[in-house]
Amino acid sequence: MKIVVLVKQTPDTAKLSKRMDGLQLSADGGPRIVNPWDEYAIEAGLVLAEKNKGSKVTALCLGKPEATEALKRAIAMGANDAVLISDSVLAQADSLVTAKVLAAAIKKIGEVDLVLAGRSSIDGNNAATAVQIAALLDMSMLSYVASIEAVEEGSITAVRAVEAGRETVSDNLPAVISVVREINEPRYPSFMKIRKATKAKIPIWGVADLGLSDGDVVPQVLWEMALPPSRNAKIDLINGTPVEAAKLLADKLMSEKVI
Numbered sequence: 001m002k003i004v005v006l007v008k009q010t011p012d013t014a015k016l017s018k019r020m021d022g023l024q025l026s027a028d029g030g031p032r033i034v035n036p037w038d039e040y041a042i043e044a045g046l047v048l049a050e051k052n053k054g055s056k057v058t059a060l061c062l063g064k065p066e067a068t069e070a071l072k073r074a075i076a077m078g079a080n081d082a083v084l085i086s087d088s089v090l091a092q093a094d095s096l097v098t099a100k101v102l103a104a105a106i107k108k109i110g111e112v113d114l115v116l117a118g119r120s121s122i123d124g125n126n127a128a129t130a131v132q133i134a135a136l137l138d139m140s141m142l143s144y145v146a147s148i149e150a151v152e153e154g155s156i157t158a159v160r161a162v163e164a165g166r167e168t169v170s171d172n173l174p175a176v177i178s179v180v181r182e183i184n185e186p187r188y189p190s191f192m193k194i195r196k197a198t199k200a201k202i203p204i205w206g207v208a209d210l211g212l213s214d215g216d217v218v219p220q221v222l223w224e225m226a227l228p229p230s231r232n233a234k235i236d237l238i239n240g241t242p243v244e245a246a247k248l249l250a251d252k253l254m255s256e257k258v259i
């Protein structure tokens with residue numbers, strides 16, 4: 001099987017300050033990590049490759065040159081190779097442009113059976129990239145996958161985590177799937193693989209390498225991004241035993257006409 005895992009490099013939100021200056025989160029070159037959801041996608045790709053001998057896992061990222069670090073992490077976990085797409089015309093890439101570029105790269109890699117992505121990124125958090133790629137490449141789309149049950153004879157069966165519970169679905173390959181945290185526990189890279197990753201040469205493709213023109217990657221204009229104005233909230237603490245507190249709360253909600 002040929003498996004592509006989408007790996008985004010994101011700011012480390014655990015170490016992020018509250019600043020948000022105009023358009024970009026963490027534009028100050030703060031610490032960057034593999035989008036945590038994508039580690040689950042990498043692990044899912046590696047597990048599938050281990051079950052299907054002769055498979056290959058390629059990690060793919062659109063980002064700045066420093067995003068090679070995220071791809072090296074994927075190689076250290078066990079991916080066979082990686083590709084970075086980086087081009088100055090993509091500096092302002094919006095959601096659709098990002099999907100178009102990643103889709104073109106998947107096409108260029110060729111004969112891909114499965115594309116794995118995280119459920120969303122921790123910075124943009126649109127959860128739209130995988131869906132758009134599936135539409136652009138005319139592939140099946142299975143989102144919020146909590147477990148992959150079977151991949152056989154040109155089809156995939158997976159359990160999706162949906163609001164109402166769990167849903168088991170089957171669809172044809174090639175497919176794009178986005179995964180949720182329940183799917184696995186991402187492995188730690190071994191020392192040997194970290195050494196391999198350090199030495200890995202990661203090709204960098206630009207827009208022209210993907211057969212796209214600058215006109216294909218014109219983004220929408222993002223004028224402003226700002227935090228909502230803060231509000232002064234009033235907090236009433238309800239004391240008493242659980243029974244007394246529940247009664248006081250119910251009285252309050254009724255007097256406010258909430259219930």
Ligand SMILES: Cc1cc2nc3c(=O)[nH]c(=O)nc-3n(C[C@H](O)[C@H](O)[C@H](O)COP(=O)(O)OP(=O)(O)OC[C@H]3O[C@@H](n4cnc5c(N)ncnc54)[C@H](O)[C@@H]3O)c2cc1C
Pocket residue numbers: 006007008009024035037038041060061062063091092093094095096098099102116117118119120121123124125126127128129130219220221222
């Ligand atoms: C108008 C507009 C302008 C923008 N301008 C900029 C800008 O100037 N600079 C900037 O950094 N961002 C910009 N963005 C944000 C950028 O478009 C998003 O980062 C991108 O669309 C991915 O969306 P997301 O982060 O919400 O990922 P999601 O859709 O939430 O991600 C889902 C999954 O898709 C995969 N994925 C997502 N992005 C990538 C990637 N880059 N490489 C590999 N896999 C990926 C990952 O597996 C991820 O878990 C802009 C967005 C808009 C709408």
